[in-house]
Amino acid sequence: MNRIEIDNDFCKGCHLCIAVCPQEVLEISKVRSGKGYLVPRVARVDDCTGCLQCEMTCPDLSITVIHDKGKKEADHA
Amino acid sequence: MHPLAEKMLRKSALPSIYCPGCGHGTVLNSFLRAVEKLGIYENMALVGGIGCSGWTPVFINTDTIHSLHGRAIAMATGLKLAQPKRKVVVFSGDGDCVAIGGNHFIHAARRNIDLTVVMLNNNIYGMTGGQVAPTTPYQARTQTSPRGNPEQPFDACELARAAGATYIARWTTAQPAQMAKAMREAIEHKGFSFVETVVQCPTQAGRYMYGTSSAVKLYEMLKDNSVKASKAGELTPEELTGKIVVGRLLQKTDRPEFTEGVYGLSDAKGA
Amino acid sequence: MNKNIEIVQGNEACVRGALAAGCRFFAGYPITPATEIAELMALMLPDHDGAFVQMEDELGSINAVVGAAWGGMKACTATTGPGFSLMQEGIGYAAMTETPCVIINVQRGGPATGQPTMSSQQDVMQAKYGSHGDYEIIALCPSSVQEGFELTVKAFNLAERFRVPVVVLSDEIVGHTREKLRIPESVEVTPRTAPMAPPQEYQMYKVGPDGLLDGMPQVGQGYNILVESQAHGEDGNRKGNDIVTCARVIEHLCAKITDHAQELTDIVTLDCEDAEVLVVAYGSVVRSAKHAVRLAREQGIKAGLVQLRILWPFPDEALSRLAASASKVVVPEMNIGKISREVQRVLGGQVKVVSLPALGGELHTPQKIISELGS
Ligand SMILES: Cc1ncc(C[n+]2csc(CCOP(=O)(O)OP(=O)(O)O)c2C)c(N)n1
Ligand code: SF4
Ligand code: SF4
Ligand code: SF4
Ligand SMILES: [Mg+2]
Numbered sequence: 194m195n196r197i198e199i200d201n202d203f204c205k206g207c208h209l210c211i212a213v214c215p216q217e218v219l220e221i222s223k224v225r226s227g228k229g230y231l232v233p234r235v236a237r238v239d240d241c242t243g244c245l246q247c248e249m250t251c252p253d254l255s256i257t258v259i260h261d262k263g264k265k266e267a268d269h270a
Numbered sequence: 271m272h273p274l275a276e277k278m279l280r281k282s283a284l285p286s287i288y289c290p291g292c293g294h295g296t297v298l299n300s301f302l303r304a305v306e307k308l309g310i311y312e313n314m315a316l317v318g319g320i321g322c323s324g325w326t327p328v329f330i331n332t333d334t335i336h337s338l339h340g341r342a343i344a345m346a347t348g349l350k351l352a353q354p355k356r357k358v359v360v361f362s363g364d365g366d367c368v369a370i371g372g373n374h375f376i377h378a379a380r381r382n383i384d385l386t387v388v389m390l391n392n393n394i395y396g397m398t399g400g401q402v403a404p405t406t407p408y409q410a411r412t413q414t415s416p417r418g419n420p421e422q423p424f425d426a427c428e429l430a431r432a433a434g435a436t437y438i439a440r441w442t443t444a445q446p447a448q449m450a451k452a453m454r455e456a457i458e459h460k461g462f463s464f465v466e467t468v469v470q471c472p473t474q475a476g477r478y479m480y481g482t483s484s485a486v487k488l489y490e491m492l493k494d495n496s497v498k499a500s501k502a503g504e505l506t507p508e509e510l511t512g513k514i515v516v517g518r519l520l521q522k523t524d525r526p527e528f529t530e531g532v533y534g535l536s537d538a539k540g541a
Numbered sequence: 542m543n544k545n546i547e548i549v550q551g552n553e554a555c556v557r558g559a560l561a562a563g564c565r566f567f568a569g570y571p572i573t574p575a576t577e578i579a580e581l582m583a584l585m586l587p588d589h590d591g592a593f594v595q596m597e598d599e600l601g602s603i604n605a606v607v608g609a610a611w612g613g614m615k616a617c618t619a620t621t622g623p624g625f626s627l628m629q630e631g632i633g634y635a636a637m638t639e640t641p642c643v644i645i646n647v648q649r650g651g652p653a654t655g656q657p658t659m660s661s662q663q664d665v666m667q668a669k670y671g672s673h674g675d676y677e678i679i680a681l682c683p684s685s686v687q688e689g690f691e692l693t694v695k696a697f698n699l700a701e702r703f704r705v706p707v708v709v710l711s712d713e714i715v716g717h718t719r720e721k722l723r724i725p726e727s728v729e730v731t732p733r734t735a736p737m738a739p740p741q742e743y744q745m746y747k748v749g750p751d752g753l754l755d756g757m758p759q760v761g762q763g764y765n766i767l768v769e770s771q772a773h774g775e776d777g778n779r780k781g782n783d784i785v786t787c788a789r790v791i792e793h794l795c796a797k798i799t800d801h802a803q804e805l806t807d808i809v810t811l812d813c814e815d816a817e818v819l820v821v822a823y824g825s826v827v828r829s830a831k832h833a834v835r836l837a838r839e840q841g842i843k844a845g846l847v848q849l850r851i852l853w854p855f856p857d858e859a860l861s862r863l864a865a866s867a868s869k870v871v872v873p874e875m876n877i878g879k880i881s882r883e884v885q886r887v888l889g890g891q892v893k894v895v896s897l898p899a900l901g902g903e904l905h906t907p908q909k910i911i912s913e914l915g916s
Contacts, residue, residue: 347608
């Protein structure tokens with residue numbers, strides 16, 4: 194199973210990651226970050242294919258997908 | 271923070287000045303990926319113009335010059351001539367690059383100097399609060415075109431082509447992987463390379479021009495309006511109106527590079 | 542003739558001086574009467590492993606110079622009035638970011654296109670105040686071909702020491718006069734030195750006890766430099782809204798020059814010891830002022846000459862000292878009387894200051910100056 198980390202300190206709650214995920218893995222949470230942004234949460238991690246769309250789109254580099262096999266960066270670098 | 275950000279961002283300059291959902295951030299993201307894959311983190315220097323876009327290299331912990339409005343390419347020209355072996359990348363807004371800095375842009379392309387210019391095109395002046403840019407669509411409403419823009423926009427890629435650039439690509443924030451790949455190709459290319467990144471600006475362009483401040487909606491517009499360069503040929507000019515032609519638009523090697531020319535002069539003289 | 546002595550024009554002397562001082566980069570745009578500097582740089586730089594580029598305009602020129610300076614090269618440009626005006630934003634950038642560079646302004650008559658082929662000294666205030674905001678620069682005024690060489694060398698050295706844009710305020714007369722240039726066997730050159738602090742501890746804009754910055758890092762040395770034109774803190778990051786930091790930045794930019802005013806005084810005197818009337822002059826006007834003083838002495842007038850080789854910062858202290866026993870000071874200059882106001886500011890309470898302007902491009906005749914000395 195992939196792991197998805199969201200850094201609430203840098204996330205600005207734009208929700209682009211939610212919109213770009215083809216698997217609807219992410220959703221808006223009820224949690225506000227320290228700066229008052231509504232951060233996303235990982236709702237269906239089992240469905241994550243590790244495509245990195247969310248990670249590559251995030252304007253604040255706040256979401257990281259750690260692939261099952263442990264290597265942090267897939268070939269989309 | 272993403273590991274690439276952990277490795278390459280200038281922590282003392284964070285958080286970034288970008289509004290939530292600003293496409294400039296996706297360009298930054300793509301650039302870090304390109305740098306990582308090329309392994310050039312230790313061998314680059316960045317120059318930013320003035321505008322929201324011009325801040326992009328300031329957030330990167332490398333040798334960075336945050337220049338004047340419109341002058342990034344001129345400063346980069348001096349820097350590249352002083353350090354010909356270094357990868358020099360310019361980050362410039364659409365206003366910065368093709369309005370106030372337009373002259374340096376076309377002349378750098380004409381010289382085919384080995385620079386990479388990443389133009390962050392949000393079709394507006396973001397930093398100053400949403401005024402018309404030379405990339406703003408005809409008839410679009412902005413703070414200085416409140417009754418509709420009476421001017422025609424530039425196609426910056428065609429401008430670069432006509433001026434003599436030797437690598438040109440355009441992608442939007444809806445194709446971040448391709449954007450990163452184009453940056454890699456551009457940086458590796460010897461000669462003047464130009465990557466136009468079309469980005470959403472929820473705060474200014476979104477609000478005034480596209481009727482929504484939702485980054486997600488603006489992102490979807492970019493995605494829906496993107497047409498692959500390979501397909502664009504099949505469309506009529508009418509069908510292409512409002513579309514964004516994306517892809518690698520030019521790559522050629524038939525023009526000599528400027529810095530090599532400059533440093534070749536002392537040998538050439540004896541010949 | 543000694544092989545170290547050549548007959549060259551002032552513009553060439555500036556080029557020779559620049560190269561002797563270690564200049565390896567020139568970016569410029571043709572403009573009369575400065576063009577020969579660009580032409581000679583284009584010819585000579587390649588043999589010094591340097592780079593010449595003719596930019597698309599003077600905005601490009603000054604900014605390319607700044608870029609090259611951070612790339613590790615000693616860099617300069619040359620222009621005159623219209624181009625000097627276009628460069629002002631970039632000169633302010635160099636002042637704010639503490640970028641060493643040299644701008645040679647071979648002054649011609651202005652404003653606007655003005656008098657392309659005629660000399661003037663109309664840009665003396667622009668040299669000091671041309672860019673917006675508060676800052677200080679250094680300006681030197683050669684009066685001969687020899688000084689064109691010497692003061693250009695000095696300009697490069699001061700740029701390095703004070704991390705500041707330095708203006709060589711030449712003029713059309715000096716630029717186009719052909720006379721003897723004695724090239725010294727060796728010249729003293731201030732090298733560009735990397736910061737003492739190692740990269741991990743280095744702060745871009747940390748001011749040392751001498752009021753100056755710690756060395757000049759360049760791109761590629763591992764300092765991860767941030768050259769920032771917004772008002773910045775010591776680490777280089779923007780502090781545009783921080784009143785205390787921004788005030789400190791401006792104070793520093795000014796104080797690093799004004800606090801070294803003594804070191805930055807460069808005055809040559811002629812017959813000042815017992816002088817009752819003094820001529821204060823700079824640049825090409827010094828040429829006829831020298832004649833005037835000699836002729837006046839022959840006529841029994843106790844005249845003396847104070848030549849300001851560094852015009853900015855203005856040598857308040859030295860001037861008051863030299864004028865202590867004079868009763869009258871005459872300031873001939875090829876503008877509406879700009880530096881006479883500075884002299885008035887310094888000596889006003891002490892002696893009578895007379896402005897002697899010359900406009901239209903004609904140099905003062907010695908007689909014109911004498912008639913004011915004798916009256
Ligand atoms: C000489 C000068 N003129 C005007 C400005 C004000 N200004 C700052 S940013 C900007 C426009 C920025 O637009 P763009 O380059 O498209 O960048 P964006 O903010 O949209 O990313 C302007 C006009 C300036 N800083 N300097
Ligand atoms: S894209 Fe990034 S900044 Fe935006 S909500 Fe997702 S994690 Fe947060
Ligand atoms: S990696 Fe792909 S599938 Fe997984 S959360 Fe991100 S966008 Fe969705
Ligand atoms: S104003 Fe627009 S371009 Fe500027 S940071 Fe905000 S969203 Fe981005
Ligand atoms: Mg813009």
